[in-house]
Amino acid sequence: MTNGAPYPTGPHGLPDDPEISDETALWRRVFPGWWITDENQGRVRPTSKAFQNYPDKPCLSILIGEMVTARGDEPSTALEGFDGYALAAITAGLARTHNQGVVHDPNDEDAAHGLVYGHKTDSIRSRLAKGSVWVIPPP
Amino acid sequence: MTLGSISSGLDDPTMRHTYAVKNAYVWGYPHQGRRSYPSTLTGYRLFTVPGYDFEFKMEPMIDLQPSWLDSVISSAARLLALEPNWDSYGAPPIDPDRLFYGLNLLTSLLPSGTPAPAVVPTNSGGVQFEWHTQGIDLELEVIAVGKVNLFYENELTGETSERELAFDLSDLSPAISHLGPQAL
Numbered sequence: 538m539t540n541g542a543p544y545p546t547g548p549h550g551l552p553d554d555p556e557i558s559d560e561t562a563l564w565r566r567v568f569p570g571w572w573i574t575d576e577n578q579g580r581v582r583p584t585s586k587a588f589q590n591y592p593d594k595p596c597l598s599i600l601i602g603e604m605v606t607a608r609g610d611e612p613s614t615a616l617e618g619f620d621g622y623a624l625a626a627i628t629a630g631l632a633r634t635h636n637q638g639v640v641h642d643p644n645d646e647d648a649a650h651g652l653v654y655g656h657k658t659d660s661i662r663s664r665l666a667k668g669s670v671w672v673i674p675p676p
Numbered sequence: 677m678t679l680g681s682i683s684s685g686l687d688d689p690t691m692r693h694t695y696a697v698k699n700a701y702v703w704g705y706p707h708q709g710r711r712s713y714p715s716t717l718t719g720y721r722l723f724t725v726p727g728y729d730f731e732f733k734m735e736p737m738i739d740l741q742p743s744w745l746d747s748v749i750s751s752a753a754r755l756l757a758l759e760p761n762w763d764s765y766g767a768p769p770i771d772p773d774r775l776f777y778g779l780n781l782l783t784s785l786l787p788s789g790t791p792a793p794a795v796v797p798t799n800s801g802g803v804q805f806e807w808h809t810q811g812i813d814l815e816l817e818v819i820a821v822g823k824v825n826l827f828y829e830n831e832l833t834g835e836t837s838e839r840e841l842a843f844d845l846s847d848l849s850p851a852i853s854h855l856g857p858q859a860l
Binding site: 566568570571573574575576577578584585586589591592597598619622658659660663 | 751754755758762763764765766794796797798799800804806808809810811812813815817825827829831836838
């Protein structure tokens, strides 16, 4: 949502934009200390801490993948200036399944910036991390 | 071996963090370019990460050192070197008090044969220890000194637990026991 207009409210009472489809990939930068070996899943994946809200806000930052690619940029542009980081993705549908709202929130840094709103319990963070896929895996 | 047997380096007045726990002592202090500390004393370990601001010493009060010790201390040292915005989303540096509390918690609670946890920084400046093995997901987040958040999920039994623990950490033991030495 742009130009200072209020975010639409979704079914959970949280900001949520229905124009962002459930299939939309939401990209999240992953710090090099934020991937772990999950022997239960048999893979290296982001820790649940990679999907924690800001300490002082009820949301976390993402990039809306299709907006990045639609302007002709590669996913790697999301990691420019962040050597050694990886890029993970969850779908908007996965977030909504866990009572989260998804909105477009363009900022000075990136017009494709968005937010995933909602309280994230340990269980929800774990579900988001386990349901994530790598767009750019750890180096 | 007692605290008094450690030589001059640990009398450094700049030392900021000292905690005594059941099995070990852990120290951390500003580096300040000094590297004159002994590293070969029996039962005495020196962990140094070149270029980082902190060094660690752990002196177990028993001869057997836990199998996970080296891995955990090495990971922990790296966390203390993190600068503001390390996560690219504005996270503050890691709070040494919470980190050292967590390390001492591990030395107090984990049997030697327990698999080493992943040591993960949190965006509030805390630390989380994680295991994902044997069908178990166990996450212990130090949210403050004396306050730990427990997340436990057992895929095999369907058991789940998610709660905050303060000072009475006895609830951690059953969860940790499922990781036991047999998981190695």
